Amino acid sequence: MQRAFLFVALALCVPGVATQGAPPTPATWKAHRLWDAWPRARVSPADPWGLKHAGLRVALGDLQARHPGLFSIVEEGLSSEGRQIPVLRLGSGSTGVLLWSQMHGDEPTATSALLDVLNWLGASRADAAVQKLLANLTLWIVPMLNPDGAERARRWNAQEIDINRDAMRLSTPEGRFLKAVRDRVQPLIGYNLHNQNPNLLAGKAGSQVAISLLSVPGDEDLSETRGTRRTKQLAVKIQRLVTVFATGRISRYDMDYTARAFGDSMTRWGTATLLVETGGWAGPDEAQRLVQLNFVALVGSLMALADGSIDAINSQDYALIPLNLRDSLTTLVVRNARLTGGRGLPPFTADLSFVVPGAFADETMRYREPAIKEVGDLSYARGLTEVDATGMLAVPWPMPGPAEDWPALRESLRARGLVEVDEAKLLAAVRALGEAAVARPGYTGAVLLYRAGSAGTLMLEGAVARGRVLGEKLVTATEIPTAPVR
Ligand SMILES: [Zn+2]
Structure with missing residues (x-):
C-alpha cells in the first residue's frame, strides 16, 4: 500500500530552509519537540521506496555539504553487484552504536528516517542535548545495507539470499561487510532497522502496528544479560516516546532466537541489538507518518542512552508491551x-x-x-x-x-x-x-x-x-x- 505514494525525486525534496532558524534551546528534548521538529528536519523523499542507491549518495553528499564535519564516510563496502555501501561515523563518545537499515531491499522506512536524523543533528548542533549525544556516543550508520535489493524493491540481495539469514554462513558480501564493521568497531548497541507485514495488530485490544520492537536474544534460552536488559530499556523508551502519537500501535515483535539471523548473532557477538520493525498505518500520509515515528524513536532513544536517563527505565516493563498479533x-x-x-x-x-x-x-x-x-x-x-x-x-x-x-x-x-x-x-x-x-x-x-x-x-x-x-x-x-x- 505504501507504493501508492508518488515518487518524487529526492533532489526536489530537499528543502533549502531546513536548517534555517535557531534551534529551540532546552536541553531536554521531549517527544513532542522531536515530533514537531521533523517537518523542518526532513530531507527524505515523499516515497521512501523511491530512494535508491544513487539517490542515497546524492542525499549523503548534500548532508555533508550542509553540515561540514558532522559525519564522515569512514568506509564503503561493496554489494554483490558492486554498489557502494557507505558506513557513516558521527560523534566521539565511548559508547558505540551501530545502526543498519534496509538489509531487506524493500524495507526502506528507517533509511529515510536516518537521513532526517542526520540533518536534524547537524542543524541542532548548538543544542545541549545534541552535544551530549555526540560527545557520549559514537554512531556508526549503515543506511542501506542491501542496495541491490533496494534497486529491485526486493527483500533479497542480488544472489537472492536473505542477508538476515546469512549471519553464520556469510555467503553474501553485504553480510560479510556488516560483520566486519561490527568486529572492527565493537559497538555496545545495535539497531537493526526493518519493515514488517503491515497487517498486524498490537495485541487483541490494539490497532494496526506502526512500530514493533524486539530486544533480540543472543541464545536459545533467551538469557537476560546486561546487553539485553539495555535493549529492553531502549524498547520501553521508544514505546513511551512514540505512544502519544501512535496510541495502541506499538508492539513487541514475535520471534524466538534465530541463530543465523543478524540481530541474534550481533547480540551473541557482544553487540546487544534492538530490532525496530516499521509496520503500517492505513490512511493518508502513511509513509510520512511512519518516517516521523522512526525519527522520534531513533533520536529520542539515542538521547536517553547518551544522557544516562535510560538507566531509570525498568527493563521488566518490556514485557508489558503488547505482542504482535498475526492473521487477525x-x-x-x-x-x-x-x-x-x-x-x-x-x-x-x-x-x-x-x-x-x-x-x-x-x-x-x-x-x-x-x-x-x-x-x-x-x-x-x-x-x-x-x-x-x-x-x-x-x-x-x-x-x-x-x-x-x-x-x-x-x-x-x-x-x-x-x-x-x-x-x-x-x-x-x-x-x-x-x-x-x-x-x-x-x-x-x-x-x-x-x-x-x-x-x-x-x-x-x-x-x-x-x-x-x-x-x-x-x-x-x-x-x-x-x-x-x-
Ligand atoms: Zn526485514
Missing part, C-alpha cells in the same frame, strides 16, 4: 452478508475477508493479487476497512472490465437488467456463471452487494473488488488515524 488484521472485511454463488446453494450468512498482497508480508505471498482470504464467521478478524452488509445479498461476479471500474461494472449489470432485480432472476444469473462466481479463498473477482428494495426487488448498492469498496452508497468504517494527543 486484513485489508477489508464484509460482515454479515447473505451469500450466494454459482454453485446454486441456498443463500447463507457469511463474512468475507479480502487481502491485498504487501511488499514484504510473508503471510500474503501466496496471494499474487487482491483476493478473498476467508469466508465464514470472521468475528475474530478486523479489517482496515469494514463493510456492514447486514441484510444484503452478496453475489460473486467476475469483473467484466478493468479492475475497480465501478461505472463499467454497473453499466454491464444495467444492460442485463441486474441493477434493480427480482431475487430469483439474480440467483439464476449467478448460477449460470458456475465456478466463475464462487466466493472462495483466492477468488479475485468482484462481490456485488444488493439491498432489499420495495416490492420484493433487490437494489444494487455497491460492490467490493480488488480489496476495495466500489460505489458511494456502501457505508464503510475505517480505522481512524490517531491524532497526536497534547
Whole structure:
C-alpha cells in the first residue's frame, strides 16, 4: 500500500530552509519537540521506496555539504553487484552504536528516517542535548545495507539470499561487510532497522502496528544479560516516546532466537541489538507518518542512552508491551452478508475477508493479487476497512472490465437488467456463471452487494473488488488515524 505514494525525486525534496532558524534551546528534548521538529528536519523523499542507491549518495553528499564535519564516510563496502555501501561515523563518545537499515531491499522506512536524523543533528548542533549525544556516543550508520535489493524493491540481495539469514554462513558480501564493521568497531548497541507485514495488530485490544520492537536474544534460552536488559530499556523508551502519537500501535515483535539471523548473532557477538520493525498505518500520509515515528524513536532513544536517563527505565516493563498479533488484521472485511454463488446453494450468512498482497508480508505471498482470504464467521478478524452488509445479498461476479471500474461494472449489470432485480432472476444469473462466481479463498473477482428494495426487488448498492469498496452508497468504517494527543 505504501507504493501508492508518488515518487518524487529526492533532489526536489530537499528543502533549502531546513536548517534555517535557531534551534529551540532546552536541553531536554521531549517527544513532542522531536515530533514537531521533523517537518523542518526532513530531507527524505515523499516515497521512501523511491530512494535508491544513487539517490542515497546524492542525499549523503548534500548532508555533508550542509553540515561540514558532522559525519564522515569512514568506509564503503561493496554489494554483490558492486554498489557502494557507505558506513557513516558521527560523534566521539565511548559508547558505540551501530545502526543498519534496509538489509531487506524493500524495507526502506528507517533509511529515510536516518537521513532526517542526520540533518536534524547537524542543524541542532548548538543544542545541549545534541552535544551530549555526540560527545557520549559514537554512531556508526549503515543506511542501506542491501542496495541491490533496494534497486529491485526486493527483500533479497542480488544472489537472492536473505542477508538476515546469512549471519553464520556469510555467503553474501553485504553480510560479510556488516560483520566486519561490527568486529572492527565493537559497538555496545545495535539497531537493526526493518519493515514488517503491515497487517498486524498490537495485541487483541490494539490497532494496526506502526512500530514493533524486539530486544533480540543472543541464545536459545533467551538469557537476560546486561546487553539485553539495555535493549529492553531502549524498547520501553521508544514505546513511551512514540505512544502519544501512535496510541495502541506499538508492539513487541514475535520471534524466538534465530541463530543465523543478524540481530541474534550481533547480540551473541557482544553487540546487544534492538530490532525496530516499521509496520503500517492505513490512511493518508502513511509513509510520512511512519518516517516521523522512526525519527522520534531513533533520536529520542539515542538521547536517553547518551544522557544516562535510560538507566531509570525498568527493563521488566518490556514485557508489558503488547505482542504482535498475526492473521487477525486484513485489508477489508464484509460482515454479515447473505451469500450466494454459482454453485446454486441456498443463500447463507457469511463474512468475507479480502487481502491485498504487501511488499514484504510473508503471510500474503501466496496471494499474487487482491483476493478473498476467508469466508465464514470472521468475528475474530478486523479489517482496515469494514463493510456492514447486514441484510444484503452478496453475489460473486467476475469483473467484466478493468479492475475497480465501478461505472463499467454497473453499466454491464444495467444492460442485463441486474441493477434493480427480482431475487430469483439474480440467483439464476449467478448460477449460470458456475465456478466463475464462487466466493472462495483466492477468488479475485468482484462481490456485488444488493439491498432489499420495495416490492420484493433487490437494489444494487455497491460492490467490493480488488480489496476495495466500489460505489458511494456502501457505508464503510475505517480505522481512524490517531491524532497526536497534547
Ligand atoms: Zn526485514
